[in-house]
Amino acid sequence: xxxxxxxxxxxxxxxxxxxxxxxxxxxxxxxxxxxxxxxxxxxxxxxxxxxxxxxxxxxxxxxxxxxxxxxxxxxxxxxxxxxxxxxxxxxxxxxxxxxxxxxxxxxxxxxxxxxxxxxxxxxxxxxxxxxxxxxxxxxxxxxxxxxxxxxxxxxxxxxxxxxxxxxxxxxxxxxxxxxxxxxxxxxxxxxxxxxxxxxxxxxxxxxxxxxxxxxxxxxxxxxxxxxxxxxxxxxxxxxxxxxxxxxxxxxxxxxxxxxxxxxxxxxxxxxxxxxxxxxxxxxxxxxxxxxxxxxxxxxxxxxxxxxxxxxxx
Amino acid sequence: xxxxxxxxxxxxxxxxxxxxxxxxxxxxxxxxxxxxxxxxxxxxxxxxxxxxxxxxxxxxxxxxxxxxxxxxxxxxxxxxxxxxxxxxxxxxxxxxxxxxxxxxxxxxxxxxxxxxxxxxxxxxxxxxxxxxxxxxxxxxxxxxxxxxxxxxxxxxxxxxxxxxxxxxxxxxxxxxxxxxxxxxxxxxxxxxxxxxxxxxxxxxxxxxxxxxxxxxxxxxxxxxxxxxxxxxxxxxxxxxxxxxxxxxxxxxxxxxxxxxxxxxxxxxxxxxxxxxxxxxxxxxxxxxxxxxxxxxxxxx
Numbered sequence: 001x002x003x004x005x006x007x008x009x010x011x012x013x014x015x016x017x018x019x020x021x022x023x024x025x026x027x028x029x030x031x032x033x034x035x036x037x038x039x040x041x042x043x044x045x046x047x048x049x050x051x052x053x054x055x056x057x058x059x060x061x062x063x064x065x066x067x068x069x070x071x072x073x074x075x076x077x078x079x080x081x082x083x084x085x086x087x088x089x090x091x092x093x094x095x096x097x098x099x100x101x102x103x104x105x106x107x108x109x110x111x112x113x114x115x116x117x118x119x120x121x122x123x124x125x126x127x128x129x130x131x132x133x134x135x136x137x138x139x140x141x142x143x144x145x146x147x148x149x150x151x152x153x154x155x156x157x158x159x160x161x162x163x164x165x166x167x168x169x170x171x172x173x174x175x176x177x178x179x180x181x182x183x184x185x186x187x188x189x190x191x192x193x194x195x196x197x198x199x200x201x202x203x204x205x206x207x208x209x210x211x212x213x214x215x216x217x218x219x220x221x222x223x224x225x226x227x228x229x230x231x232x233x234x235x236x237x238x239x240x241x242x243x244x245x246x247x248x249x250x251x252x253x254x255x256x257x258x259x260x261x262x263x264x265x266x267x268x269x270x271x272x273x274x275x276x277x278x279x280x281x282x283x284x285x286x287x288x289x290x291x292x293x294x295x296x297x298x299x300x301x302x303x304x305x306x307x308x309x310x311x312x313x
Numbered sequence: 314x315x316x317x318x319x320x321x322x323x324x325x326x327x328x329x330x331x332x333x334x335x336x337x338x339x340x341x342x343x344x345x346x347x348x349x350x351x352x353x354x355x356x357x358x359x360x361x362x363x364x365x366x367x368x369x370x371x372x373x374x375x376x377x378x379x380x381x382x383x384x385x386x387x388x389x390x391x392x393x394x395x396x397x398x399x400x401x402x403x404x405x406x407x408x409x410x411x412x413x414x415x416x417x418x419x420x421x422x423x424x425x426x427x428x429x430x431x432x433x434x435x436x437x438x439x440x441x442x443x444x445x446x447x448x449x450x451x452x453x454x455x456x457x458x459x460x461x462x463x464x465x466x467x468x469x470x471x472x473x474x475x476x477x478x479x480x481x482x483x484x485x486x487x488x489x490x491x492x493x494x495x496x497x498x499x500x501x502x503x504x505x506x507x508x509x510x511x512x513x514x515x516x517x518x519x520x521x522x523x524x525x526x527x528x529x530x531x532x533x534x535x536x537x538x539x540x541x542x543x544x545x546x547x548x549x550x551x552x553x554x555x556x557x558x559x560x561x562x563x564x565x566x567x568x569x570x571x572x573x574x575x576x577x578x579x580x581x582x583x584x585x586x587x588x589x590x591x592x593x594x595x596x597x598x599x600x601x602x603x604x605x606x607x608x609x610x611x612x613x
Contacts, residue, residue, distance in 0.1 A: 009359075009360050010323065010324060010360050010362070011322065011323005011324040011325075011360075011494040012322060012323040012324010012325055012494075013323075013324060043321075043494070043495035043496045043497050043500075043526075044321050044322050044323075044494070044495060044496060044522070044523040044526060046322075046518075046519045046522055046523070049519060049522060065400075083422065083423075083426060085420065085421055085422060086421075113501060113505070113533075113534070114505070116419055116421060117400055118400055118401075118419055118421030118423055119398060119400050119423060120398075120421045120422060120426060123398050123423060123426070123427055124426060132400075155496065155497055157496045157526050157527075157529040157530040157533055158496065158497070158500075158501045158529075158530050158534065159496075159497055159498075160497060160498045162495070162497040162498070190495070191323040191324075191359075191360065191493075191494050191495070192359035192466070192493065192494070192495075193359045193360065193459065193461060194358075194359045194459060194463070194464050194465065194466040194499070195464035195465060195466070196495075196497075197359075198462075198464050212324075212578075213578060214577060214578035214579075215362070215365045215366075215577075215578065215579065215580035216328060216360075216365060219360070219362055219365060220362065223360060226461040227461050227462060230461055230462040231462070241574075244571075244575060244578050245575055245579060248578055269574075271547070274517055274547045274548055277517055277518055277519060277548070278518060278548055278549050280518070
C-alpha cells in the first residue's frame with residue numbers, strides 16, 4: 001500500500017482538481033488501482049464537492065482546550081495576565097470595579113480566540129480559579145464516494161489544531177487501506193508549507209507538486225519542494241495551466257532539472273476543468289477527451305508508476 | 314484603518330487585490346496632493362508573494378524566534394513536573410533525562426515557571442525572519458518568512474504585526490494586510506485587530522464553499538466584510554446568490570481575461586496591466602471607509 005500526497009505551496013493551483021481526476025482514473029483505470037481518498041485540506045475541504053460522497057460516519061473532533069476563569073473564585077491578582085504570552089487574558093475594566101459589582105468585578109476573563117491552550121495560567125493561579133475546557137473544533141467523516149472510500153473533515157472557522165485534524169483524517173484513511181487491502185491512499189493536501197502540510201506529507205511515499213507557471217506559483221513551488229525534501233519525501237512536479245505563461249513553465253522545468261526533480265506533465269489551461277467542477281465531477285469523467293483530461297491521464301500514469309501501484313493490482 | 318485581504322480558498326487573487334489596492338491608494342486621486350502611501354504587510358508567511366509585485370528593498374531584518382526551554386542537567390531531578398504541565402508534549406522525561414522537542418514547543422514558558430529546581434532557562438529558537446523596507450511608490454513594506462520545515466506560522470505572523478505596525482509609525486494611516494489562505498489559526502492571527510475584511514473569491518463551487526467559511530470567520534471575529542469576485546464570468550452564479558442572501562456587499566468584479574492572467578503570471582500588478590483599476594480601487598476604498606464609519610456609528 002502506497003501513500004500519495006498532492007501539494008502545491010501556493011493555493012488555487014489545482015490540487016483538488018488533480019486529486020479528483022486521480023480518484024476517477026485510479027478507480028476506472030485498466031487495471032484499476034484501489035485507492036482510499038483523504039481530503040487533508042481541512043480548513044477548506046473541497047474534494048467532497050466533486051466526488052458526491054454518501055456519508056457513512058460523522059465524528060466530533062475535539063482539538064485543543066482553552067482556559068476558562070471562574071469569576072466566583074478569581075481574586076483579580078493578575079498573575080494569569082503576567083504569565084500569558086499570547087495576550088489572551090483580559091483584565092477587568094476599571095469601570096466595572098468602580099461600579100462595585102461584588103467579587104465578579106475583579107475577575108479577569110480569557111479571550112478564547114487568542115488563547116493558545118498552553119495552560120500556563122492554570123498552574124500559576126493561586127486561587128485555582130482557572131480550568132481548561134476542551135473545544136469542539138470540527139468534525140470528520142467517513143464516506144463512500146463513487147470512486148472509493150473518502151475521509152474528510154470540516155474544521156470550524158477560526159479554530160486551531162488543523163494539523164492534528166489532518167493527521168487524524170490521514171490515519172483513518174491509512175487504517176482502512178491497510179485493513180481492506182487497498183493499493184493506495186491519495187491525499188489531497190493543503191496550501192502552504194507549515195503545520196498542516198507537514199502533517200499531510202508525513203509518511204507519504206510520493207508527493208506530487210501541482211505547480212502553476214506564475215511568479216508566485218514558482219516561488220511557492222520551490223518552498224514546498226524544499227519542505228518535502230526536508231522530510232525525505234520524493235517528489236514529482238506537474239505544471240498546471242502550463243500555456244498561460246510558457247516562459248514560466250520553462251522556468252519550472254529548468255529549476256526541476258537542476259534539482260533532480262522529474263516534471264511529469266503539462267496540463268493546459270482548459271475551461272473544461274471549471275465546467276466539470278460546476279457539474280460536480282472530475283474533469284476526466286466529465287469530458288474524457290478534453291485537452292486537460294488527456295494531460296491528466298498521462299500524469300496519472302506516470303504517478304502510478306512512481307507509486308508502484310500497477311504491479312500490485 | 315487596517316484592511317485585511319483574505320479568502321478561505323487559495324489562489325483566488327488575494328495578493329493581486331492587496332497589491333493593486335496599495336498602489337492605487339499610494340497614487341492618490343488626480344488633481345489632489347499625493348497622500349502618504351499605505352503600509353503593506355505580507356502575512357502569508359508560508360508562501361509570501363507580494364514582494365514579487367511591489368519590489369521592496371529590504372533594509373531591516375529580524376529573526377522570528379520562540380523561547381524554548383533549555384534544561385540544566387546538573388539541576389534537573391527528572392521529577393517530570395515540566396512534562397506534566399506541557400500541553401504540547403514538547404518536553405518529556407525519559408529515565409533520568411529531560412528532552413525538549415523544539416518543533417512541538419509553543420514557547421509558552423509554563424515549564425520554566427513550574428520547575429521546582431529552577432533548572433529550566435529559555436533560549437530563542439529561530440523559526441523564520443521578518444524583513445522590511447520601502448517598496449514601489451514609497452510603500453512601507455514588511456513581510457514574514459517561515460523557515461522550511463518549521464510548522465508554526467502563527468508566531469511569525471504575530472511578531473510581524475507587532476514589529477511592522479509599531480515601527481512604520483502607521484497609527485492613523487492605512488495598513489493593508491495580505492492574509493494566508495484557510496480559516497484556522499494563521500488566518501485568525503493575521504486578521505485580528507483589522508477594521509475591515511476584504512474577501513476575494515471566484516464564482517465557482519470551490520470559491521463559494523470557502524467564501525462561506527471565510528464569512529463565518531468575519532462574523533466570529535466581529536469584523537465587517539465585503540467581497541471582490543475575481544475571474545468573474547467563469548463558473549456559476551452561486552457566489553452572487555450567497556452574497557445577496559448574507560448581506561455581503563460585492564465591491565468589485567474583476568473579469569476573467571487571459572491578458573490579466575498572463576500579466577499576473579509575469580509578476581505585473583493589475584493596475585499596471587489595466588490602469589483604469591486604480592480609480593476603481595480608490596472608489597472601493599471609499600466604500601469600505603463608508604461601511605466602517607456607518608457601522609461604528611450604529612454600534613454607538
